[in-house]
Amino acid sequence: MKRNKPKYKQIIDAAVEVIAENGYHASQVSKIAKKAGVADGTIYLYFKNKEDILVSVFREKMGEFIEKIREEITKKESAEDKLYSLIEIHFKQLSLNHQLAIVTQLELRQSNKDLRMKINNSLKGYLAIIDQILKEGIEEGLFHPQINIKLLRQMIFGTVDEVVTNWVMKDQKYDLVKQAKDVHYYILNGLKSTDDKKGS
Template identity: 50%
Template sequence: MAKRTGEKYEAIIEAAVRVIAENGYHNAQVSKIAREAKVADGTIYLYFKNKDDVLISLFNEKMGSFITSVEKAISKEASPVEQLRKLIRLHFKHLEKDRKLALVTQIELRQANPEVRKGIGKVLKRYFIVIDSILEKGKSSGVFYEDLDIRIARKMVFGTLDETVTSWIMNDFKYSLSDQADAIHRLFIHGMSK
């Protein structure tokens, strides 16, 4: 298998986002992805085992780079309250600027098989660690309740972000996703703070 870098690899990942968003995961044949990426069908198999591997790689690439940017951004904020605000804003801004990626990650990934869901687990776990670190910092610094259950709070944070994006998609992107960030942040902070 070819090394997963370079122009062709990137072209395939970007093409997969467009093809899956436009056709749905089950109707997104490898040949359509290859045509959109302007590569031969066989080239796809130099980088990926199958279509599931393309979807897993797409998610891991896109989400992985997003998480790295979140980690850098929140490291510049001293306050866990501001770190959480930054995370929420970045989450919404990232998906708002790429509606096709939002469709793929929010809708199409959920229709994929268990192997795909298992394949994206590692990168999701990394995102959960970022959320947990903010919550732990808030708890240990006395900003959030000392008996805050980090696991439950993380589920609430991630679940709210996830549902807000899904609702935005289901409403045909009719409003600004980023405009929801401050209200959601306020709800979290008032629910977790002393």
């Protein structure tokens, strides 16, 4: 299987570097090949074209995300703790790889509709984890039984995603992982005051 071969991973990692440095549109296959240390023609043994490389980058990295999140949340008992783990791991993974963060948060946003649809397919496993956490939260009585899981899932992913995008746009000048605690708190508690004395 091509995805298990060393050169496949070399090309994926090289693509992340080249696209982060040059932008997707200015990242020729020849540049990616040079960074990976392979001949131009070798790229086409693994990928159809540059678009296929970008989709594969997202699929592979998202696959790693999903694997890491699943591994960590199995160690947690409550839906609340699992949700925190998901947020924290998402932030940790991207804070450890600034170039990947640039690619996922900026370059993927500039792609055409067909490309975005292919990339969105890779998100299904990640979104399924959020769905599972929400369902467990309902069973535990943490979340209201009438919540719209599909909508709330979109809101959670959108929030986490936008926090990372803002961090990238600010040139990673602050600690992204430290944002996890507040993001988790606001997702669980929203904007409503918890002060019982308020208004009394």
